[in-house]
Amino acid sequence: MTLTQHDIDREIAAEHAAYEKRLADGAPVEHQPRRDYAPYRSSVLRHPKQPPISIDVSKDPELVELHSPAFGERDITEIDNDLTRQHNGEPIGERITVEGRLLDRDGRPLRGQLVEIWQANSAGRYAHQREQHDAPLDPNFTGVGRTLTDDSGCYRFTTVQPGPYPWRQHVNAWRPAHIHFSIFGSAFTQRLVTQMYFPSDPLFPYDPIIQSVTDDAARQRLVATYDHSLSVPEFSMGYHWDIVLDGPQATWIEEGR
């Protein structure tokens, strides 16, 4: 039987209603998606059924997971954060600037951490060999970047606005335009891979991946804010997106010194 958008819409609504009921019954707010989210079919066989074993990091400050691998100036080049300058010519599309701060749960900036991004081109096609979408590749756009956060925890990328693209989970499935982010914090427990979206995308309600974040406020935290002060005159549109890493870290070490 062919899976339609209508089928997925109903499943998304049911998951959302189930979450609202859990909240009403006193369950905590869920900032993260559940790994078991059937409207996104690929999750069905790829989530553990056993609960994770919880480790209380305060019982052993020596855990290697409370530290993070180091990245430095050797691991990036000067133009790695400018995806419009990595080829001989200019990529096609609307240039954008994306800037934000990387913070921990206490709102403190995370300095010198690696931020990696990847995205589709302006026509909605990835420069990835397995990508089947019949949209043009752009010889001047790979769609891959990386940077280190600066002394105030800020990152900044120049790129082009990615296009939405179809995928084949169900008939007429489309992903809202997004940029993938991979981020390191000061502890391996803070590792994050996620996606940044653009304001007011009409595809949000139809997309089971963004809807896997069932909490409305948490979902909004994946959507960048248009920021006119970040728009570069006669060059690019500006977006602001702050990132907050979850997970415990070894804060007591600094305080104890």
Added chain:
Amino acid sequence: MTKIDTSRPETVLPTPSHTVGPFYGHALPFPGGGDIAPVGHPDTLTLQGYITDGAGTPLPDAFLELWSADPEGNVPQVDGSIRRDPASGGYLGRNGVEFTGWGRIQTDANGHWSARTLRPGARGQSAPYISVCVFARGLLVHLYTRIYLPGDEAALAADPLLNRVPAERRDTLIARKQDDGTYRFDIRLQGEGETVFLEYQ
């Protein structure tokens, strides 16, 4: 909405995770990602295994990151895992001398992965282990686990985590030495023999 006011702690809430999707392959993996041990190091340890789903099917679209202490039990603080070449814009790779303790390895078309690293030393109360973070298409939030190594049974018996894991699942956290000298560590995301996954609080 996504400009966070750090003077109001109640607004500092975590950014949700998302799947890596299917198209990270030209962005995140890098040459030599699994060659964590310095070149020719006599104590190089080879790890390998498969990542499988709830049907037992290997995942061709997953990657893992390994992170561990050095042989003395110290946390590596050296950068340079993914050294870039400012001349070509490509990768220089590791310098083959320094030990960064971190690697990123994608599964191949058969769902198999391998890495070469150094046996970590013990830290704190734990038996030596390598921390593992698993990412895959279809996995909405990455998964943590640990690779413990066989050999020092007394250290494993005293490990605080291993002691809390139900006996029948404990072996999912301990690599098995193969006849060829490599260590096998399979990751089963779901179902029979499901790997023990961890969360940190």
